[in-house]
Amino acid sequence: MNYFLTIDNGGTNTKAIIIDAQGHQLGKASFGTKRLTPQPDFQEIALTTLLTDIGHVIQKALQNAQIMPEQVSAVAVVGHGKGLYVLDQNGKIFMNGILSTDNRAKKIAAALNRQVARIYPLSHQQVMASQAPVILHWLKENQPEKYRRIGYVLSNKDFIRYLLTGKIYQELGDASGNNLVNLDTGSYDLHLLDFFGIPEIYPKLPPIIHATDYAGEITAAAAQATGLRQETPVYGGMFDIDACALATGVLDEQLFSMIAGTWNMNIFPSKKQAPITAGLMNSIFPTGENLIEASSPTSAGNLDLMLKMLLADESQNAQANHKSIYDYLETMLENTNANYAQLVFFPFLYGSNVDPNAEGAFIGIQSSTTKSEMIRAVYEGICFAHHYHVDQLLKVLGHPPVAIRMSGGACNSKQWVQMFADVLNLPIELTAATELGGLGGAIACAVGSGVYPNFLTAVSKMTRVVARYEPREAATKIYEQKYHVYRSLLQALDGNWAGLNDLKRS
Numbered sequence: 001m002n003y004f005l006t007i008d009n010g011g012t013n014t015k016a017i018i019i020d021a022q023g024h025q026l027g028k029a030s031f032g033t034k035r036l037t038p039q040p041d042f043q044e045i046a047l048t049t050l051l052t053d054i055g056h057v058i059q060k061a062l063q064n065a066q067i068m069p070e071q072v073s074a075v076a077v078v079g080h081g082k083g084l085y086v087l088d089q090n091g092k093i094f095m096n097g098i099l100s101t102d103n104r105a106k107k108i109a110a111a112l113n114r115q116v117a118r119i120y121p122l123s124h125q126q127v128m129a130s131q132a133p134v135i136l137h138w139l140k141e142n143q144p145e146k147y148r149r150i151g152y153v154l155s156n157k158d159f160i161r162y163l164l165t166g167k168i169y170q171e172l173g174d175a176s177g178n179n180l181v182n183l184d185t186g187s188y189d190l191h192l193l194d195f196f197g198i199p200e201i202y203p204k205l206p207p208i209i210h211a212t213d214y215a216g217e218i219t220a221a222a223a224q225a226t227g228l229r230q231e232t233p234v235y236g237g238m239f240d241i242d243a244c245a246l247a248t249g250v251l252d253e254q255l256f257s258m259i260a261g262t263w264n265m266n267i268f269p270s271k272k273q274a275p276i277t278a279g280l281m282n283s284i285f286p287t288g289e290n291l292i293e294a295s296s297p298t299s300a301g302n303l304d305l306m307l308k309m310l311l312a313d314e315s316q317n318a319q320a321n322h323k324s325i326y327d328y329l330e331t332m333l334e335n336t337n338a339n340y341a342q343l344v345f346f347p348f349l350y351g352s353n354v355d356p357n358a359e360g361a362f363i364g365i366q367s368s369t370t371k372s373e374m375i376r377a378v379y380e381g382i383c384f385a386h387h388y389h390v391d392q393l394l395k396v397l398g399h400p401p402v403a404i405r406m407s408g409g410a411c412n413s414k415q416w417v418q419m420f421a422d423v424l425n426l427p428i429e430l431t432a433a434t435e436l437g438g439l440g441g442a443i444a445c446a447v448g449s450g451v452y453p454n455f456l457t458a459v460s461k462m463t464r465v466v467a468r469y470e471p472r473e474a475a476t477k478i479y480e481q482k483y484h485v486y487r488s489l490l491q492a493l494d495g496n497w498a499g500l501n502d503l504k505r506s
Contacts, residue, residue, distance in 0.1 A: 002073040002451055005061070005228075006441025007054055007164075009033070009079045009156055010240065011043075011099050011262035012301060012409070014054065016061035017438025018072075021451050023462030025433055027065025029057040036096060040504075041103040043350070044096040047085070051163045055226040062227065070229045074449050075164065075218065076211075076441035077237040079157030080262070081177050082130040087159075089151030091168065097159065098135055100263060101297045101350040105129045105138040110356045112137075112196065117276060119195045124273050124282035124290075125179045129351065130297075132178045133196035140198060153204050157237045164226075165216030165234050169209045173239040177283035177293070180205065183273070186284060211236045211286040212448035235448035241265045241293065242286055243440020246455060248405035248431050249463040251287065256393060256401045258386060258428075260420070261408035264299035264353065266389040267291055274396045286444070287455050292396060294389035296353035299382055300409045302360065305349050306378045310371050326413065332372050333379065333415035338422065338478035341373040342366075344486050345381030353388055354490050357497035363489055379416055380479075383423040384486045390424055403427040403468070407436040417467075422475035423483065430467040439463070 002021040008014070015030040031053055036044040062069060084098040106129040113127035127134060132153060139147040154162065155174035162168050175181045175188070179196070182189035187208065193199045209215055213236045223230040238246075245257035245267055252269055259265035269289040274280040285291040307315060307325060315325040343364030352358035362374060394400065406428050410416050421428040433439040443458045445451075452458040 001071075002446070002449070003065070003067055003071050004442035004445040005058065005072050005075045006438040007058070007075070007077045007160055008240070008435065008437035008441065009077065009160055010437070011080050011101055012304065014057065015435060015438065016054065016057040017435045017441070018061050018065035018067065019433070019439055019442035021446055021462070023433060023439060023442070023464070025435060025438065026067070027061045027063070028435055028438065029060030029064060031057055035099065041106070043099040043102040045099055047093045047097050047159070050160070051222065051225050054160065054163075058226045058228065069227050072228060072232055074445035075228070075232055075234045076444045077157040077160045077164070078240050078243040078437040078441045079155060079160060079174075079237070081155065081174055081239045081241065082128065082132065083156055084132045084135045085154045085156055085159035086150045087152040087154070087162070087168070088149050091152065091162075094149055095146050097156065100130045101301070102135065103129050103351050105134045106351070106356050108137055109134045119192055120276045122182045122184070122189050123179050123192055124183045125177070126279060126281055127179065129356070133180060133193065133198060133201070136198045136201055137196050150201070150204055152206055153201060154206065155239070157239070158206070161215055161234060161237060164218055164222045166219050167216035168206045169215055169236070170206045171236045171238065172208050172210055172284055173242045173286060175208060177239055177281065181284070183282060183284060183290070209236045211238045211242065211444045214448065233449065235444050238286060238440055238444055239283070240437050241267055241295075242291065243444075244407045244436045245269065245291070245440075246286065246443050246459060247433060247436035247439035247463060248407055249459050249465070250405050251456065251459060253397060254402050256390070256404045258390070258404050258406045258420075259408040260299045260382065260386065260406065260410035262299065262301040263295055263297050264382070264385050264389060265293065265295045266386060266393055267293045268393060268397065268401065270397075278392060278396050280392055280396065292393065294392040296385065296389070297350035298347045298353050298385040302347035302349045302382055303378050306375065310374060329375065330413055330415055333376065333413065333419070336372070336376055338475045338482070341376040341380060343369060343373060343377050344482070344489060345374070345377040346490070347378065347381045347385050353385060355494050355497050357501050358490075358493065359497065359500065379419060380423070380482065381486070382410075383420050383479075384483050386420065387423055387483055388487075390426075400426060403429045405429050405431065418469050418472075421469040421471045423479045425471045425476045427471070428469040429465050432464040432466045
């Protein structure tokens, strides 16, 4: 029997998941990603204790799966895209990792994106504040002593793979989604680094590997920290959106993959590339096709933060009664409808998908507004932010998909999944695995180790649809009106957020 271990390091939680060759999830464990916010717009993670923390959840996952470490056939790492993880020239950690929700370089990104036509024929990417070359530009200008120490530039999952194997590589999917790769050649391009004003970084970009490539083995030090058997094979792994798309069976244009987690991710694989006028991102999917992406940090992470702001006491009371605040919220959603919340929420607490200066906001609060209305508006606002991106994908594709395969933390709420179907007016399908990043990593292991010959076969054996939510006509009509108001308000505020930003910093 083949058992695969995936380490899934997201912006909200870090997980270890055990999955067999039939796609069955046997055990998992997790811990909250230890975010650091040293100042506004900064989102970091301490790296010196990360291997130890991961080791603990690996051991718990093995216990929960009731298998021994030597039974693990292979390991893969799945991680959040974008952000920045660096080592010095000796492969040592010297600064925090920078998460994909980091927004310190938003002014630099906005200025560069106005010139993106210069590089779009190479990278086929827009410029975003959390991309590695943008953050590197910021470091060069603001923390030159750290910039000069950089010896290797990595993505999140490539850094964790280095902790496990001692080998330094960049996986192609991540690199191609981070404005580092020429999508036509599949290799780094110095013209891109020149554009970002960081040409000296070029020799610090590690060799590129693919998701299913053998990338090393568990070292003695990693075995001691994790409990895994030394010399266990480790494969390239994936950018989390690639992993979730594969795990939900999204292999071509018939289906969209939508991830409602820390980030709002909406994607589909295609033989063509999105044009510059679409305002979208292209990257290289593990199958070799293009992955067309519309994304922003405007999804379920906003709900978590608003619950801390608005329902801290309620959360404590629920915990004292051995319940979850989400049980209460599920009941609230079930007993309210699309007409209930008469206000609009912009889910821009970590960044926006419109004006780069836009921030989170409620519009329409009155003296009679309740916390429940505000929280339901948060749910709806996140759906509307996804709607905005799905509209962008539909313009490129030219027709609706057969369905949207959904993943991410929002899938834990049946009522919220139904709301997504109603808001988008498209069927939403869920697959059997609850940890889709984990399944995606297992698929990479299964193909890399030869258990299955290719992704198509692996997906057919390891992925199963277990639920489908159809849009409800009455709710859809109401949400169409609300979404029109949402878009109209955004349009009215476009270009007017900078003054608020300046006021907060004065």
